[in-house]
Amino acid sequence: ETGVTQTPRHLVMGMTNKKSLKCEQHLGHNAMYWYKQSAKKPLELMFVYSLEERVENNSVPSRFSPECPNSSHLFLHLHTLQPEDSALYLCASSQDQGRLAGGRTDTQYFGPGTRLTVL
Amino acid sequence: AQKITQTQPGMFVQEKEAVTLDCTYDTSDQSYGLFWYKQPSSGEMIFLIYQGSYDEQNATEGRYSLNFQKARKSANLVISASQLGDSAMYFCAMREGSGATNKLIFGTGTLLAVQP
Numbered sequence: 001e002t003g004v005t006q007t008p009r010h011l012v013m014g015m016t017n018k019k020s021l022k023c024e025q026h027l028g029h030n031a032m033y034w035y036k037q038s039a040k041k042p043l044e045l046m047f048v049y050s051l052e053e054r055v056e057n058n059s060v061p062s063r064f065s066p067e068c069p070n071s072s073h074l075f076l077h078l079h080t081l082q083p084e085d086s087a088l089y090l091c092a093s094s095q096d097q098g099r100l101a102g103g104r105t106d107t108q109y110f111g112p113g114t115r116l117t118v119l
Numbered sequence: 120a121q122k123i124t125q126t127q128p129g130m131f132v133q134e135k136e137a138v139t140l141d142c143t144y145d146t147s148d149q150s151y152g153l154f155w156y157k158q159p160s161s162g163e164m165i166f167l168i169y170q171g172s173y174d175e176q177n178a179t180e181g182r183y184s185l186n187f188q189k190a191r192k193s194a195n196l197v198i199s200a201s202q203l204g205d206s207a208m209y210f211c212a213m214r215e216g217s218g219a220t221n222k223l224i225f226g227t228g229t230l231l232a233v234q235p
Contacts, residue, residue, distance in 0.1 A: 042228075107169060110165075
């Protein structure tokens with residue numbers, strides 16, 4: 001298996017449910033990301049993990065809880081979501097080169113996404 | 120603040136013709152990277168091409184080329200010999216040149232439809 005995989009591909013949940021999204025990368029990268037893509041809005045960065053430490057959190061509501069147990073796996077735990085949280089959730093990975101700014105090696109590779117619907 | 124602008128919500132192109140997708144950016148950094156991604160209806164964001172701010176040559180990857188005009192802060196994607204499979208959303212993104220993380224700023228995208 002290659003690249004970045006995400007499961008499930010589709011998820012429908014009620015506002016009181018608890019679910020988790022899973023992302024796995026097979027590229028040997030050391031950084032992983034969660035993005036949210038809502039209709040007619042640019043991709044929004046939610047969380048960044050580099051070397052398994054969370055280094056960025058763009059003020060995401062606490063009903064989204066990330067977990068990065070190792071450099072290959074990333075989870076997004078969901079609880080008491082709202083209908084406006086319905087979106088495509090994309091995971092990405094990259095090889096963090098530190099401060100070699102603007103390098104192609106920083107390219108982020110994305111998974112296929114989980115399309116989430118909150119009822 | 121960094122910003123990416125894609126002014127074309129949608130574009131049509133005839134199969135086998137070339138098409139240019141516009142992207143302008145705004146940054147005060149001297150060092151930055153520009154990326155183009157393709158997103159088919161399946162949802163996956165597919166990396167297409169990269170241009171570094173210090174690269175003197177325009178980037179090319181197969182049928183994709185990037186028309187980089189640094190003074191105008193534009194990084195337009197040119198797709199030559201369009202194919203039906205090129206129909207998708209296309210996103211321009213920029214990596215800031217400083218900071219603790221590899222952070223991409225995305226534009227709103229352009230929906231390309233290739234007609235037979």
